Amino acid sequence: GRKIGVLTSGGDSPGMNAAIRAVVRAGIEKGMEVYGISRGYEGLLDGEISQLDRSSVGDIMQRGGTFLMTARSKRFMTEEGQAKAAMMLETFGIDGLVVIGGDGSMRGGLSLAKHGITVMGVPGTIDNDLGYTDYTIGFDTAVATVLDAIGKLRDTSSAHERAVIVEVMGRNCGDIALYSGLTGGAEEVLVPERPFDLNELCRKIVISRNRGKRHNIIIKAEGVDISSAELARQVQEKTGKETKVVILSYLQRGGEPTMRDRLLATLCGVKAAELLADGGSQSKAIGTVNGRIVAYDLEEALQQKRPFDEEMYDMIGVLAK
Ligand code: F6P
Numbered sequence: 001g002r003k004i005g006v007l008t009s010g011g012d013s014p015g016m017n018a019a020i021r022a023v024v025r026a027g028i029e030k031g032m033e034v035y036g037i038s039r040g041y042e043g044l045l046d047g048e049i050s051q052l053d054r055s056s057v058g059d060i061m062q063r064g065g066t067f068l069m070t071a072r073s074k075r076f077m078t079e080e081g082q083a084k085a086a087m088m089l090e091t092f093g094i095d096g097l098v099v100i101g102g103d104g105s106m107r108g109g110l111s112l113a114k115h116g117i118t119v120m121g122v123p124g125t126i127d128n129d130l131g132y133t134d135y136t137i138g139f140d141t142a143v144a145t146v147l148d149a150i151g152k153l154r155d156t157s158s159a160h161e162r163a164v165i166v167e168v169m170g171r172n173c174g175d176i177a178l179y180s181g182l183t184g185g186a187e188e189v190l191v192p193e194r195p196f197d198l199n200e201l202c203r204k205i206v207i208s209r210n211r212g213k214r215h216n217i218i219i220k221a222e223g224v225d226i227s228s229a230e231l232a233r234q235v236q237e238k239t240g241k242e243t244k245v246v247i248l249s250y251l252q253r254g255g256e257p258t259m260r261d262r263l264l265a266t267l268c269g270v271k272a273a274e275l276l277a278d279g280g281s282q283s284k285a286i287g288t289v290n291g292r293i294v295a296y297d298l299e300e301a302l303q304q305k306r307p308f309d310e311e312m313y314d315m316i317g318v319l320a321k
Contacts, residue, residue, distance in 0.1 A: 001031035004096035004276050005049065005089060008066040009040035009073075009105035012253055013126045013138025015261035016066040016100055021057040022269025023098050023122075028054060030277035035094060039069045040101070041076035041108055044085045049092050061262060064141070064254045070101075076108060086115035096276040098269070100124040102136070103302070106285060110298055113283040120272035121285040121298055124265075126252055129173035131304030132296055133287025137268065139175065140260040142252040146180035149248055150217055157215035163205055163235060163243040165218045167228040169252050173306060176252070177221035182312055187216055187320040190231075192223035193308040202238040209241060216241070267293045 006023045008016050020036070027034040036056070038048040060067050075081040089097065089112070096118045099109040102125030109119040123133050126142035146168055157164050166186075170176040174191025181189030187204060190196050205216050218235075220228055228245045236243040257265070268286045271293050275284060285301035287294055 001033060002096055002276060002279065003033045003035065003092070003094045004098065005035045005037050005092075005094045006068070006098040007037035007040050007044060007100070008068050008070045008124060009099060009101035009108065010070065011102065011125060012064070012066045012070050013124045013136070014064040014141035014253070014255055014257035015137035015265040016124045017060040017063050018257060018262045018265035019100050019122050019124060019137060019269040020066070020068060021061050022266045023273050024052045024057045025054055026270040026273035027277065030273060032273070032277055035092065036068050040071040040073055040105070041085060042071040042073040043069070044088055045073065045075055045081060047088055047091075049088075049094075062256055064256060082108075082111040083115060086112050086117055089117055096120070098122060098272045098276070100137075102127060103130060106130075106298065106302055109283070110302060113298060118276060118281050119283040119298060120275055121301070122265075122268045122272055123285070123287050126176065127170045127173050128175035129171060129306055130287065131306040132285055132301035133294070134289055135260075135264060137261050137265045138253075138257070140258045141255055142169070142176055143179045143183070144258055145252050145255055146176060146248060147184050149246065149251070150180065150184040150186065153217065153246060154215060157217070157244075160242070161214050163216035163218065163239070163241050165220050165228050165232050165235070165243065165245050167220050167222055167245065167247040169249070170221050170223060172223045174221045174223065174308065177219045178309065178312055181219040182316050182319075184217070184219070185320065186219045186316065188218045189313070189316050190218065190220040190224045191308070191313070192221055192225070194313060196224070198234060198238070202235055205235065205239045205241060264288060271295060
């Protein structure tokens with residue numbers, strides 16, 4: 001059988017372990033030898049490669065993080081590093097690789113594909129910033145964490161009649177802010193995809209307080225071009241209402257993956273193993289579109305720009321009025 005490798009790369013996301021488990025067990029079932037590569041591309045360059053069996057991925061599906069560990073490798077960013085990494089795979093007799101990670105990690109995979117490795121990209125990132133797939137593994141769990149935080153912040157903010165700016169992750173993508181804002185009932189969501197008007201935001205806060213609201217929840221994506229501290233300072237000055245900041249940061253990256261993330265991870269992992277077991281040499285990006293699992297040409301998939309859901313964004317304003 002074919003020898004394949006699996007690695008996780010870039011920021012970890014809840015559900016990565018479920019994806020690894022699926023690749024390993026489905027791969028072995030299909031008669032392949034599956035090798036785990038530790039620390040992403042960094043570990044690949046160092047030859048941290050060892051064979052996995054069914055039991056080596058037992059009891060990990062429900063855990064956040066990634067048992068293979070992950071890294072952001074500078075060495076791998078160079079042409080030379082990529083050639084070396086491809087050579088390392090060749091040394092181990094591995095010609096198929098499952099890369100679980102976000103945009104940068106998949107681009108890394110594409111560079112290996114150009115050196116003759118068949119690469120399956122599995123979308124693991126909390127950011128939901130890939131254009132070709134509706135959802136990425138870890139996004140649902142990250143949003144659930146934000147929702148939990150919003151609930152707690154509502155309690156204390158109401159008690160003190162405060163406004164709170166909740167800064168969420170997402171890099172240049174506003175999806176974590178958008179989804180948690182809409183389903184968490186935030187009044188205002190600031191995202192990199194849309195400009196925002198400070199005066200309008202402050203007007204809304206003042207009007208809502210005059211109507212009897214006791215708190216204001218404002219979700220701000222980290223990619224918005226003003227620091228949360230500075231925004232809070234300006235809002236407090238303009239509204240006269242006490243305004244606090246909570247940066248959720250890495251809390252959003254941990255925790256037990258939700259059913260949706262485990263399911264997406266499992267289905268994508270199995271698909272990756274199946275495509276490699278079929279002996280194909282075409283590199284693919286795996287994801288989900290309209291509820292179905294899809295596998296697109298890796299290079300073309302990575303060229304797709306992520307559309308921003310304007311309709312959902314506009315709903316937030318309507319529902320929070
Ligand atoms: O891509 C996931 C992510 O958590 C982003 O939301 C964030 O901007 C970034 O990673 C943080 O990177 P690091 O883990 O290197 O601090």
